[in-house]
Structure formats: C-alpha cells, structure tokens
Amino acid sequence: MNTPTQKQTIQGIVNIFETGTVTGDYGSVVVIPGDTGHLTFGRSQTTLASGNLGKLLHQYCDNPGAKFASKLAPFLPRFDAIDLTLDNEQYLQNVLRATADDHIMRETQDAFFDAVYWAAATRSADAVGITTPLGVGVVYDSTIHGSWAKMRDTTTASAGAFATIGEQAWVTAYVATRRNWLATSSRKDLNATVYRMDAFSRLIELGEWGLELPLVVRGSEISLLTLNAMPKGCYDGPVPGSRNVSVQAPLLTGLDVRLLQLGLSASQPGIKADGVFGRGTATVLQAYQTAHGLPATGVADAATFAALAV
Template structure:
C-alpha cells in the first residue's frame, strides 16, 4: 500500500477530490454528491437541505447558495428561484413542505451553472476552512484532512478538537495518526451518546473513517470503498448522478417502459406537471407517478387518458 505524502506536502487534486468524495458519500450516498438532492430529516434543526453537501435552510447557507446562483446571468432557473429568495433569506419553514419549489431545486441540478456554483460555494464555505483548520494543527495527511472536512460540513469540529487535545495533547505531541485516531473515537462517542436521534444515526461516518484508518489509507490511495461506494479514477470523473444534459423535450415519446426513461425531457415534463398541481417528484425518471400525472392531465383536458406523453402533449406541458 502506498504511504501518505511527506509532512507538509500539499494534497494532489486527486486526493482533494477523494477527501471530498468521502463526505459526499456520507451526505448524499454518491461519490460526486447529488447536486439536486432535497432532504428533510425529522428533528433536524437545519430543516430543508439541498445539494452536493446538503446545505441547510436553518443555517442561512442555502439562501446564500441560491443568491449566488441567481446572480449569474446564465442561470437557467435563476428567475424562478429569485422570486423565492426572500423566503429562503427569512428561513421560512413552510419551504419544508413546498413541493413545487423543491422540484425547481431538483431540476436546477441539470444546469451546469448550478453545479459550478455549488462547487465554488462548498469550497469557500467548508473545504477551505477545513484545510486551514487542519494546517493550523499540523494535520497534513489526506485522510486526516478528510476527517477535519467531514466535521466542518457535519458539525462539531471545534468541540471534538478541544476534547481530543485535552485527552492526548496537541497533534505535534501525540503524532498525527494517533491524534486522528483519538479524534475519530471521541467524535464517535459524542455521536453515539448524543441526545439528538439524527446525530446518533450518523455514527457510520466515524465507523467508515475507522475502517480507512485500520486499512492504512492515510494517503487516500485509490481505489477506496466507503459505505459500499467505490471511489476511483473512473467514479471521480463520471457524470454526477441524477444530472441530465439531454435529451431535449419533445425529442421522444414518454411513457412507462422498461428500462424506465430517464433524462432532461422527463425532468422538465415532471416540473411542468408539478407547476400545474400534480403531486410528483421531479427526479428525471418516468415511473408510475409520472404516468399518473400525464393521465390526470389528459383526463382534465379531454384527451385520451393513456399516460403516453407525445410530442404535442409535452410541448403543452413544458411550454
């Protein structure tokens, strides 16, 4: 197994991507992160969360992210989201149940501008602060930096850092690997005994880091497997899951089929149905909910209710 880089050596671009991928897996279950993921966990004080690293309504960071996106003249959904910006800025908790707006957020993931905005935002808000915090303590290994980054995204870095220093001393005294091991153990204990059920449920993060420590992956040598997800050169360069750049609406007939139709045209059809009042999740996959949505639209407009969206029908719904 390869050894960790020499002390003080900057992380390579692959090591940076690998460290971020570990946290992406924790946050969204995907190596590259799910740019369109909308999540609402019962009891989570962050309330509505969105994007690659799941930024929250409650923290105010989601409003900041969307403000950055809307400020870009090339933002495909900028005008629509700009109308809702005051609600995000006010941390309006009714957004937790606004299915139409959540579908716009999902659809925005297909816009390269949104993905670029998220990458820059999460780099500024989490990665760079984590890198600075790690460097200040003398943590230089890719795995050690990944541990700090995870706590910066998920929370509790300063609290567990101070507990670890109190227990084993500074990084320079204990040695980086021993210090990181102690930190991971302390953070797992904090999670496992936390009064909040949603935090107790995340002990898997420290268990995953402990496995990487036990396997000696201090340099994050590829390939890695984290929570069943392979982190490799191939997966790091793939198209992010749930993001579509085609086919365009009206280029094919849509209905339930095997395998299920997926793509930008499906997403925009779902978004159009959602805008018209359909209870549907705009995930870009034409399943039974989409089939019912099309049938209901057809029935409401005096059309044969067969659940088949032909080119003419798609044009009416998508506009």
C-alpha cells in the same frame, strides 16, 4: 498541501456520507422532521435554517446563464427571511432537483462549498498541524457535519496534545472521540451518523493515510473513473418533445422526463421530479391531460410537452 486528486478523493468520501454517491447528489432535497436545519439541498446538504441555502441560490440566480433562475427568483425573499414554511413547498423542491441538470448549478455548488467548507477545513487542519490527506478528510467531514472545534478540544484534553502524540495517534483518537460523541448524543439524527467515523476508522486500520486510489468507502469505489463520472441523477438529454415518453421496461429516464415532471408539479401535486417516468408520473400526467383537453393516454408526446411549455 493536498493535490487536486487528493482533494477530490476527500470530497468524494464526504459525498458518500452525505448523499451516497462519490460525485455527490447535486439535486438532493431532504426535509427530515425535527431537523434543526430544515430544508437541505445539494451535494453537501446546505440548509435553509443556516441561511447558506439562500446564499447558494442567490449565487446561482445571479449567473446570467442559470436555466432555472426565473423559477427560483420568487422564492428568494423567503430564503432571505429564513421562512421555514419553505419545507412544505413541493414545487420549489422539484425546481431544486431539476437544477442539478444545469452545469451552472453544479459549478456554483462546487465553488460555494469550497468557499464555505473546504477553505475552512484546510485552515483548521493547518492550525492543528494535520497534513495527511486522511487527516484533512476527517477535519473536512467534521466541518460539514459540525462541532469540529468542540471535538478537537475534547480530543486534546483526553488523548494529549497533537505535537506530543503525533498526527496519526491524534487523528485516531479524534475519530474515536467523535464516534462516542455521536453515539451517545441525545439527538437520534446524530446517533445514526456514527458510520462516518466507522468509515474513517476502517481507512485508518488499512493505513490509508495518503488516500491513494482506488479506495472503497462504504461499499462505493473511489477511483479516477468514478470521481470524474457524470454525477448520478443528472441528465443532459433527451430534448423535451424529441420522443414519446411512457411507462416502459426499463423505465425511461432523462432531461425530458425531469422537465415534464417539473411542468406537471406546477399544477398537479404529488409528483417528484426525479427524472424517472414511472406509473405515478403517468397517473399525474393523465389527470393533467384530462384537465387540459388532451387525450388522456398517460403518454407524453410533442403536444403534451408543448402544452406544458417545457
């Protein structure tokens, strides 16, 4: 059985694959044209088409302390119906981004992905006999990315039974088999993900079967420090209205900026609630100020925050 730190490390590796950060991007929103999953969200990129995104949002909204439940609630019936036009709802996407600042959403995602992916991966690893942290990590990645069972059977058919060749040889063969499958798929989106197997191959070459820290995966450090850091792009302050927000160098970031952008996006198209106040946000803000009889300064002061009710 993996220790809590080994579990964190495994999930950190897959977080790097999924969103480029060790702790994961809890507010990641992606819509890739042609992707059968359609709108995807969160640390482990759960999808609209699978129905899992709707389930995740229901779990979040069912929590009495969920800060953004009232903003998400009108969309829930459409998630239940797997309404693929949700791909085009920019305001919804900004609400999803903003939920990353709510610790309840982060905790909900952790619990949800553990139940949907981690538990399934550990059962699959146990069924084969895989015990090393690196081996479990390979199974966990395939559980999230898809086609674990197909690649498991293909590997056994081509390389031999797990019990015959042993864990390290079998996992090494599995990684090679899966890489070839990804590289030769007719789907370009899968072709582009061979880096996942390349990263595991590198760990195998280094003999990192125990995933002892620190590690470097795809240029990202995995250590106790990075595993327990505040997730990238999540903000717990400043409080809206506690400062004037304007274009500065370096650009201002924070909870107040995110909520400002979210408020603007309810009526002003073309703004992304990323928590970074740049010239694009200032331009949209000026348009809002003009439309609402406020001085069109492009500066968010207390009066602007009050008008937006954020």
